[in-house]
Amino acid sequence: MANPEKVVLKIVSVKGTCAAGHQVGQEFDLSKDFILGMSGTSQAICPSAFHAIFPSWRVLRHGGEFPWEEDRDKTTIACPDPFNPVVMELRRVKE
Numbered sequence: 001m002a003n004p005e006k007v008v009l010k011i012v013s014v015k016g017t018c019a020a021g022h023q024v025g026q027e028f029d030l031s032k033d034f035i036l037g038m039s040g041t042s043q044a045i046c047p048s049a050f051h052a053i054f055p056s057w058r059v060l061r062h063g064g065e066f067p068w069e070e071d072r073d074k075t076t077i078a079c080p081d082p083f084n085p086v087v088m089e090l091r092r093v094k095e
Contacts, residue, residue, distance in 0.1 A: 016085070019038060048081070056090055077090065
């Protein structure tokens, strides 16, 4: 696909303490430049969380969908930390 779709990552829940400092409501436009890191700043995405969302991000970015999701433009993914789970939503944005 010549023009990949815009995909936004949103933090929808945090249980416990996120080591990267992610907070509910935080959003990242993954169609633009973004930072991977554990800086705790609002601009950085935790590398482990990004590793978890990467396959789904590619699917949405290139027009795919998930048959188990009601909305073909969204999917929900949890970070890999079982003691402090962060739940994230990926949303394809039509422009």
